Structures are given as structure tokens and as C-alpha cells.
Amino acid sequence: MGERLKDKVAIVTGAGSGMGEAIAHTYAREGAKVAVLDVNEQAAQRVAAAIGANAAPIACDVTRHDDLDRAVAATLKAFGRVDILVNNAGVTHVNKPLMDIGEDEFDRVFAVNVKGVFLGIQAVVPQMRKTGGGVIVTIGSTAGLRPRPGLSAYNATKGAVHNLTKTLAVELAPDKIRVCAIAPVATDTPLLPTFLGPAPGQREKFIATVPLGRLAESQDIADTALFLASHEARFLTGNIVEVDGGRCV
């Protein structure tokens, strides 16, 4: 057990899988109490049970304002305050050309990846103002910095949340709320095959474009999310931190 987040309370969205799961475990290991939010209630329960008493599973669809308000109320009931929000929940459409992406797919990725982040931040800011500050970390993507073909709608969602991060870093600075984002490169999670698409050999082709020679692992992202939420990052706000083995250089 570490103490880098001792006495802090964190909400992690989409914490039932992949990066969010790793972030929830890492925060709890460093002394935080963690609200494990996921639209998949069973996944949230599994992760919270594995963490133990310092985690609370909460069913929450981040596209729904009411769900988020309920989740913040449940976090306050369980742990008394909210210091950290990690906007991690995200979805993508299958890698395919512009003209093959349906309006329903476009609406879905924007609802979860952009509206969900916006509503999540609105849900916690009043609490953070009450306690004199906080940290918001949003999972963006290298897709929002160095976009490549086949993921046009998804890439646009990540550009949007990078911009939102910078806007709110300035707007919420007087409240002592720091707002940063992480831009992971392709990461080994259940979402990865959808990003890469069905063509054979995509994984190896992608790895060849990463100077450090591998995909990201969820723990690479969790360790960066830990740093950004910790006291060590006290003078960082508005940063989009690439965790990409040099891919965006």
C-alpha cells in the first residue's frame, strides 16, 4: 500500500474493464477510496469486490445526467467527498471508411466520449468547489493528436475532449480544480480489436510505428493517471499527456 492518494475519494467511469479497472486498482493501492462506475453493473461489482472495502460499485451510464447525479450522491454517501474524477468510459466504431459510418454510430461515440465527459464534469464540480478543489483526468487519445484513417468519428470525439480539457483547465483554475487528459496510444484492452479492424496483421503493423516497440498496457495509463491526480502534479493543468512510446513524435 502506498499513500500518494491517502484520504482522497475518486470516481472512475468505465472502471469495469481495461484502463479504468487498472486505474481503480492503482488509486486504491495508493490509499484512495474509489467509486467504480460502469454501465455494465456486473463488471463494476467484480472490480469493486476485487479491490475490497475501499471501493464501491455503482451502475452508471455516463450519457445520462440522472445516472451521474445518482452516482455522485452514492459516492458522497459511501465516502463523504469527491476529490478526483477520471473520465475513462469510452466506446468506438469499427475501423472503417468515412462513408460506411452510420449516423447512429456517430451519435453513439459522441454521446459516450464527449457528452459523457461533459456531464461527468458538471456532476462533480459543485462538490469540488465545496471542498476547495479537485482533479479531473480525462482519457483522450493519440487519435485526437495524430489521427489516422478509418476512425474519423472516434478521432473527432478525442479532439473534442482535448479541447474541453484545455478550456476547463483555464475556466476552473480559480476553483483550484486541475483538468488534464491522457492520450494513450493503442492499448491492450478488450476495445483494441475494434480499433485495429478485421484485416490480418494490423497489430504487428501498428507496433512497427511505435518507437519503443510495443502497444501500451493499461498499467502504463494507470501510472500516469496516478501521477496526474497526485500532489506531485500540483502545478499541471491543461496538459494532454501522451503515453505512446514516442508514436506522436
Ligand SMILES: NC(=O)c1ccc[n+]([C@@H]2O[C@H](COP(=O)([O-])OP(=O)(O)OC[C@H]3O[C@@H](n4cnc5c(N)ncnc54)[C@H](O)[C@@H]3O)[C@@H](O)[C@H]2O)c1
Ligand atoms: N484501448 C485503446 O487502444 C485506447 C487507446 C486510446 C484511448 N482509449 C480510451 O481509453 C478509455 C478506456 O478504454 P478501454 O480500452 O479500457 O476500453 P474497455 O472497453 O476495456 O473499457 C471501457 C469500459 O467503459 C464502459 N462503458 C462503455 N460505455 C459506457 C457508458 N455509457 N457509461 C459508463 N461506462 C461505459 C464499458 O462497459 C467498459 O467497462 C476509452 O475512453 C477509450 O476511448 C483506448
